Amino acid sequence: MATERQVNKPEKTKLPPVAALSALEAAAEVAELHRQIRRHDILYHQKDAPEISDAAYDALRRRLEEIEQAFPALAAKDSPTQNVGARPAREFAKVRHTVPMLSLANSFSDEDVTDFVARVRKFLLLPETAKLELLAEPKIDGLSCSLRYEKGILVKAATRGDGEEGEDVTLNIKTISSIPQKIPKDAPEILEVRGEVYITRRDFEKLNKTQEAVGEKIFANPRNAAAGSLRQLDPRITAQRPLRFFGYALGEVSKDISSSQDGIRQKLAKWGFEVPEPAAVVDSAEKLLKFHAKIYEERPTIAYDLDGVVYKVDSLDYQKRLGFISRSPRWATAHKFPAEQAETILHKIVIQVGRTGTLTPVAELEPINVGGVIVSRATLHNEDEMTRKDIRAGDYVIIQRAGDVIPQVVRSLPEKRKKSSKPFVFPDHCPDCGSRAVREEGEVAKRCTGGLVCPAQAVERLRHFVSRLAFDIEGLGDKIIREFWDEKWLKTPGDIFRLAKYADILKEREGWGEQSVINLLEAIEERRTISLERFIYALGIRQVGQATAKKLAQRYENLENLLSQMKECKDREGEAFQALMDIEDIGPAVAEDVVNFFAEPHNQRVIKDLQSELTIKNYERPKTAQSPVTGKTVIFTGTLSKMGREEAKAQAESLGAKIGSSVSKNTDYVIAGEDAGSKLKKARELGVRILSEDEWLGIIQ
Numbered sequence: 001m002a003t004e005r006q007v008n009k010p011e012k013t014k015l016p017p018v019a020a021l022s023a024l025e026a027a028a029e030v031a032e033l034h035r036q037i038r039r040h041d042i043l044y045h046q047k048d049a050p051e052i053s054d055a056a057y058d059a060l061r062r063r064l065e066e067i068e069q070a071f072p073a074l075a076a077k078d079s080p081t082q083n084v085g086a087r088p089a090r091e092f093a094k095v096r097h098t099v100p101m102l103s104l105a106n107s108f109s110d111e112d113v114t115d116f117v118a119r120v121r122k123f124l125l126l127p128e129t130a131k132l133e134l135l136a137e138p139k140i141d142g143l144s145c146s147l148r149y150e151k152g153i154l155v156k157a158a159t160r161g162d163g164e165e166g167e168d169v170t171l172n173i174k175t176i177s178s179i180p181q182k183i184p185k186d187a188p189e190i191l192e193v194r195g196e197v198y199i200t201r202r203d204f205e206k207l208n209k210t211q212e213a214v215g216e217k218i219f220a221n222p223r224n225a226a227a228g229s230l231r232q233l234d235p236r237i238t239a240q241r242p243l244r245f246f247g248y249a250l251g252e253v254s255k256d257i258s259s260s261q262d263g264i265r266q267k268l269a270k271w272g273f274e275v276p277e278p279a280a281v282v283d284s285a286e287k288l289l290k291f292h293a294k295i296y297e298e299r300p301t302i303a304y305d306l307d308g309v310v311y312k313v314d315s316l317d318y319q320k321r322l323g324f325i326s327r328s329p330r331w332a333t334a335h336k337f338p339a340e341q342a343e344t345i346l347h348k349i350v351i352q353v354g355r356t357g358t359l360t361p362v363a364e365l366e367p368i369n370v371g372g373v374i375v376s377r378a379t380l381h382n383e384d385e386m387t388r389k390d391i392r393a394g395d396y397v398i399i400q401r402a403g404d405v406i407p408q409v410v411r412s413l414p415e416k417r418k419k420s421s422k423p424f425v426f427p428d429h430c431p432d433c434g435s436r437a438v439r440e441e442g443e444v445a446k447r448c449t450g451g452l453v454c455p456a457q458a459v460e461r462l463r464h465f466v467s468r469l470a471f472d473i474e475g476l477g478d479k480i481i482r483e484f485w486d487e488k489w490l491k492t493p494g495d496i497f498r499l500a501k502y503a504d505i506l507k508e509r510e511g512w513g514e515q516s517v518i519n520l521l522e523a524i525e526e527r528r529t530i531s532l533e534r535f536i537y538a539l540g541i542r543q544v545g546q547a548t549a550k551k552l553a554q555r556y557e558n559l560e561n562l563l564s565q566m567k568e569c570k571d572r573e574g575e576a577f578q579a580l581m582d583i584e585d586i587g588p589a590v591a592e593d594v595v596n597f598f599a600e601p602h603n604q605r606v607i608k609d610l611q612s613e614l615t616i617k618n619y620e621r622p623k624t625a626q627s628p629v630t631g632k633t634v635i636f637t638g639t640l641s642k643m644g645r646e647e648a649k650a651q652a653e654s655l656g657a658k659i660g661s662s663v664s665k666n667t668d669y670v671i672a673g674e675d676a677g678s679k680l681k682k683a684r685e686l687g688v689r690i691l692s693e694d695e696w697l698g699i700i701q
Ligand code: IVH
Pocket: 101, 102, 103, 104, 137, 138, 139, 140, 141, 142, 143, 144, 195, 196, 248, 249, 276, 310, 329, 332, 334
C-alpha cells in the first residue's frame, strides 16, 4: 500500500487489571473499546491512513478480549473480537497480463527523433520514396492501466505492475465515470484497452483543498493523487476522487479493430473512451518535431499534466513487423519535454554506498518543488563530476528533474557562495565500514573494498533482492532491512526465508504487532516460488538489469544449467563462454561480470543456500508454435535483399531461434547475404552450415 506503516507509540496509560474492574466499569470500557477499534478499522481499511501502530491496535483488541472473558455477558455478537483474522491482508489480488504491458523508449533531443524515424525506415527497408506515417499524441503523466472487456462488458482492470503482473483494481476502475462499463456490440468479444488514469490539474487543486479542509493527506502532484486514489482498498474512497482515463493502446484482442493506430483511436473514441488530444498523423521527423514544439508551447493551457509526446508508427502491419526490443516497442518512442530546473540550497553532501561498493555523492537539499515534485535529495554523480563542477556544501545550486529519472545537481552558483566555503574533500575510506575506497583504472567512481564486511553494501544488496522487480517482498522496507541486519537476523538473502524464527521477539517490538508480523511472514512465504529471471535479477550481478536477466533465463532455462555453464566459462576460449557472449546485448564486459559473479565462492554459497529455501521455476518459453528453427542458433551476415538485418533477426527470434553474434561450433546456420565477410569465412572454416537468404526463407516458411 502507498501509506507507510505508522509507528506511533502505543498509548502508555496505565489501565487497571481486568480483575479489578466492576461490571459497570467493564461495560463502559467495552463500549469505549468498540468505538476505538471501529474508528481505527475505518482509518486503516477505508482511509488508508492508520493513526496507531499495529501493536497498539492489537493491544486494544487484546484488552477487549480479556474483559469479554472475565465478563462473558459483555461479549456482544457484533463485538470486533468476533471477526477473526482482524485486519485482512492489505493487498490487491494480482492479475497476470495476457499481453505484457510494456514501456516506451525515450527520445530527448531532435536528433534522437530523427534517428528513431531513420531506424524504423531502415528496419522496414523502406525506399526513400515510400511514405511512413506516424501518429503523435500527448504523453500523459498518470498511471497506466489495462481494462478488459468481454462480450462488451468491463470485467477486469489491472495496473501495470512490473509489466507482466499488475494489481486487480476492477472495483476502483468501475467508479470512474469517464470509463464505459459497456461497449457496443460491434466491439470484439475480448478487448483490452490500455491507457492512463489521471486527474486534471484543476481537479487536483480542488481535491487538495478538500483534503486540507478535512485534515487529510495533501498530494504533491496530480500523478501522485491519481495513483493514491486508484490504489485504495476501499472503492468508495476512489469513487469520491475525480479520476479520468485516456485510452491509447490495445492489449489482448480477439479480432483486429483497425489497420492503423489512428483507426484504433477513432474506434475507442466512438465507443465512449476519452483519447489524448490533440493528435496528428504526419509523415516526417520534421513534422513530429513541429508537433512537439506546438504541444510544448500549449502545455500550460492543457488541462492535464503531460511529460512529452508519444510517436507511434501508424500502420499496424508495420508495428507487427517492427515488434519489440526487450521491454519496449520498436515502433514507438516517447519524446520527453526538457528537464525542469529550480534553484535551492545544498545543505550537505553525503556519500552513499551502493550494492557493488560504488561511492556516490548525494546532495541533501532544502526541499523544493520541481515541476510538481518535491525534491530534497539529488545525485552529484561521481567524484570527477563534483570536482569539475566545484559543488560545495552551503552552495546555492540549480537542480533538474526529467521524467522519472533521479534529480540531479546541474551546477552551483559560486557568486552566491560564502567566503568561508571550502571545496568538498572526497573520502578515501568507506563512510560506513571504514575500509579503503579505491578507484580502479578506467572506472569513474571509487569503490569500497570492504566487500562482504561492509554493512552498507550488504544492506543495499538485500534491498535490491527484495525490490519490486526482484522478489518484491512488501513490508521489508529499507529501514527494516537495516534494523534486521543490525540485529544479525539478516546477513544473506537466504536469511529472509528464515525470519519466522524471530516472530515471537518481533511481535513484542514497538511498532510491530502480531498482525504485522503475520503479514510480513506471509509476504515472504508467497515469494518462496520465484521465476528464474527474477531470481537472476535479484542476485544483483553488476550490469545485469531486468532485460539481461531475462536473456540469461531464456538462454539457460534452469538454474542448474546456468550454474554448470558458468563453471564451464572459466575457460574464456571455450564454447560455454562463447555461447554466453552470443546472447544479444551481452558483450565481453558484461560476460566477465556474470562469470566472475558465479565464480566467487561467497556468491556460490548464497545461491546454494537460496536453492535450499526456494523453488526456482524454469524459464517458461512463451508459447510460440514449434518451428523448424526453434532452438537453433543462427547468424545473419552481409546485406539481405528481402528485409533488413534487424527485421530478419527479430523474425528468427519470434520463431524460437537464438541469434548469435560470432560464429562458433555452436552456430547452426549462417545466413549469408551479399558481401558477407569474415563471418562467412569463419563458418566455412568451422564447417557450419551456410544458407543463402532464399534458402533460409525456404526453411522458415
Ligand atoms: S503508448 C507499448 N501512448 O508512458 C506501450 N503510452 O513511459 C504503448 N503513456 O507505459 C504505450 N501516455 O503508461 C502510450 N499517449 C500515450 C501515453 C503512454 C502515457 C505511458 C504508458 C507507458 C509509459 C512509458
